[in-house]
Amino acid sequence: MTHEAAAASQPFVMNTTFWTATTIFILAYVVIVSEKVHKTVVAVFAASLMLVLKILSQYEAFHVEELGVDWNVIFLLIGMMIIINLMRPTGFFEYIAIKSAKAGKGDPMKIMIIFAIVTALLSALLDNVTTVLLLAPVTLLIADALEVDPIPFLIVEAIASNIGGTATLIGDPPNIMIASKAKLNFMDFIYNLTPIVIILMVVLLFIIKIVFGRKLKTREELKQRIMQMKEKEAIKDPLMLKKSLFVLGLVLIGFVFHGTLHLQPATVALFGAGLLLLLSGTHEPHHYLAEVEWPTIFFFIGLFILVGGVVKVGLIKWMSLKMLALTQGNLFATSMIVMWFSAIASAIVDNIPYVATMNPLIIDMAKQMWPQETGLALLRHTDLMPIWWSLALGACLGGNGSPIGASANVIVVGMAEKAGKKISFMRFVAYGFPIMLLTVFISMIYVWLRYYVLNL
Amino acid sequence: MKAKDIMEQVKDYYLSPDDTIRNAVNKMRVVKRDDGIVGLKGMIVLDSEGNLIGMVSVKDILKAIIPFYMTMTELGEFTWEGMLAEMTKKVADRKVEEIMMKDVITVSVDAPLMECADLIVKHNLQRVPVLNKENKAVGIIYVRDLYNAIVKVLLDDKEVHNL
Numbered sequence: 232m233t234h235e236a237a238a239a240s241q242p243f244v245m246n247t248t249f250w251t252a253t254t255i256f257i258l259a260y261v262v263i264v265s266e267k268v269h270k271t272v273v274a275v276f277a278a279s280l281m282l283v284l285k286i287l288s289q290y291e292a293f294h295v296e297e298l299g300v301d302w303n304v305i306f307l308l309i310g311m312m313i314i315i316n317l318m319r320p321t322g323f324f325e326y327i328a329i330k331s332a333k334a335g336k337g338d339p340m341k342i343m344i345i346f347a348i349v350t351a352l353l354s355a356l357l358d359n360v361t362t363v364l365l366l367a368p369v370t371l372l373i374a375d376a377l378e379v380d381p382i383p384f385l386i387v388e389a390i391a392s393n394i395g396g397t398a399t400l401i402g403d404p405p406n407i408m409i410a411s412k413a414k415l416n417f418m419d420f421i422y423n424l425t426p427i428v429i430i431l432m433v434v435l436l437f438i439i440k441i442v443f444g445r446k447l448k449t450r451e452e453l454k455q456r457i458m459q460m461k462e463k464e465a466i467k468d469p470l471m472l473k474k475s476l477f478v479l480g481l482v483l484i485g486f487v488f489h490g491t492l493h494l495q496p497a498t499v500a501l502f503g504a505g506l507l508l509l510l511s512g513t514h515e516p517h518h519y520l521a522e523v524e525w526p527t528i529f530f531f532i533g534l535f536i537l538v539g540g541v542v543k544v545g546l547i548k549w550m551s552l553k554m555l556a557l558t559q560g561n562l563f564a565t566s567m568i569v570m571w572f573s574a575i576a577s578a579i580v581d582n583i584p585y586v587a588t589m590n591p592l593i594i595d596m597a598k599q600m601w602p603q604e605t606g607l608a609l610l611r612h613t614d615l616m617p618i619w620w621s622l623a624l625g626a627c628l629g630g631n632g633s634p635i636g637a638s639a640n641v642i643v644v645g646m647a648e649k650a651g652k653k654i655s656f657m658r659f660v661a662y663g664f665p666i667m668l669l670t671v672f673i674s675m676i677y678v679w680l681r682y683y684v685l686n687l
Numbered sequence: 688m689k690a691k692d693i694m695e696q697v698k699d700y701y702l703s704p705d706d707t708i709r710n711a712v713n714k715m716r717v718v719k720r721d722d723g724i725v726g727l728k729g730m731i732v733l734d735s736e737g738n739l740i741g742m743v744s745v746k747d748i749l750k751a752i753i754p755f756y757m758t759m760t761e762l763g764e765f766t767w768e769g770m771l772a773e774m775t776k777k778v779a780d781r782k783v784e785e786i787m788m789k790d791v792i793t794v795s796v797d798a799p800l801m802e803c804a805d806l807i808v809k810h811n812l813q814r815v816p817v818l819n820k821e822n823k824a825v826g827i828i829y830v831r832d833l834y835n836a837i838v839k840v841l842l843d844d845k846e847v848h849n850l
Contacts, residue, residue, distance in 0.1 A: 329765060369765075372757070376767060464764040465765075
């Protein structure tokens with residue numbers, strides 16, 4: 232019997248173990264949401280409780296795909312982080328940002344539009360936090376140069392990064408997690424999510440134009456400050472830049488063909504990280520490795536074990552039965568509920584723990600609906616696919632709903648505060664929430680048309 | 688010789704946490720030593736009861752003037768003429784309290800000079816406040832004061848003390 236089948240046939244009794252695991256799980260999520268204790272600390276401690284109390288065995292936590300740590304997610308994140316850490320000192324991102332500002336001829340409106348596009352593109356290929364962290368300092372400098380308010384720029388970048396990140400497998404953590412669980416490959420995301428993301432970006436650019444079109448003005452002599460910047464001076468290490476771009480290109484090609492080549496995305500990312508470390512000729516990898524965002528990595532590790540615990544005791548199965556009862560097995564209704572619920576949930580809480588919980592829930596639900604199917608036939612069931620896309624769209628786009636909805640928003644709000652320009656909760660919501668509603672609404676029409684009307 | 692033998696008296700050369708950067712710069716500028724105005728590049732910050740709560744140096748003021756985003760990455764090449772002046776005006780009214788260094792390394796009045804020299808080199812300091820037994824700042828030892836002590840040892844045998 233495979234582990235999958237074993238998990239499916241788990242006895243499901245509401246005994247002491249069930250309630251212990253459920254209590255740990257709920258308490259952990261409550262403390263994470265309350266932000267009283269750092270989320271990584273909560274996740275790691277709660278995960279360790281699952282192990283110490285023998286709710287989950289260490290073997291299950293480390294080696295059973297259904298119950299434990301998803302190493303594919305972990306190493307994909309680590310691999311990409313190492314590549315970026317090696318690439319960052321070359322000055323490539325500053326170069327791109329200054330070049331973009333000059334392409335906008337120093338006009339704030341044009342710069343905002345170009346920055347939104349650049350942010351979305353970079354976010355689709357790198358993680359959103361990295362993108363925003365790389366672009367925000369240059370954005371603040373340019374706003375100072377043009378003597379304009381940087382806040383609209385920063386908020387637009389966070390929003391564009393959340394939308395852009397939705398486009399690809401590697402763009403946003405929810406997508407990485409969904410891809411790994413549902414065995415979706417890079418091109419699946421390109422076919423199914425990239426088209427809608429392009430539509431959403433066009434809509435966003437229109438909105439930007441309408442909302443900020445007249446407000447953003449600067450003086451001619453200030454534009455000259457931008458035009459006099461020499462973007463080439465940003466490049467600190469041209470040789471390393473060439474190596475980085477070569478490896479990044481190789482990694483992207485690897486992602487495009489990973490399905491055909493039967494290589495997991497994490498394998499591609501680790502290969503890129505290994506190759507670039509080798510090419511960099513560094514004798515001190517310590518620095519590049521230390522700068523991996525270990526708190527994020529351990530947050531994932533803790534969450535996977537935590538969720539594994541409640542999967543094993545049957546809480547997730549119970550939840551999936553409740554959800555089936557609610558939707559009466561109507562697939563379209565299910566995907567709409569998943570999308571809207573995900574969007575609202577992700578606006579309020581971190582979408583990573585949310586998706587970590589939803590993934591096994593959807594798989595459990597699928598097992599109830601198609602009991603005769605197993606493995607890929609179950610995970611990639613034609614009727615299940617729109618539900619995965621709805622989860623991805625809801626969880627990623629929902630992040631725009633509030634300043635705490637996505638990591639990119641948190642970064643942007645923090646940066647603005649440091650720059651002495653506080654973005655109040657409501658100011659972010661005023662921009663973000665309507666955009667979230669609109670983008671999720673458009674996505675809803677997209678999913679409905681594409682998968683339930685046109686059956687593409 | 689001990690710290691108290693080479694330190695400069697604090698007198699009224701100190702900042703209060705409510706001083707603005709503009710005030711602070713003015714107070715530092717007009718400090719007199721011996722018979723002329725010498726100015727200081729750093730000053731201690733005392734609260735209303737005379738307790739040492741921080742120190743402000745020219746570097747702390749510069750740090751306040753340089754926008755934080757410039758410290759995140761290399762953007763120096765993309766700054767413009769007049770930017771320093773613009774940014775300086777922006778921070779002129781910020782309080783000393785916000786920009787001062789709060790973890791001040793101090794010595795007691797009876798500290799041997801070697802302790803002072805060791806701290807100055809180890810922590811790359813320009814000045815070390817000297818505290819009395821009641822923990823009040825009574826003086827400051829500057830790098831220059833230690834240097835003078837060394838000069839005396841090296842250049843005039845008669846002046847040798849128990850360093």
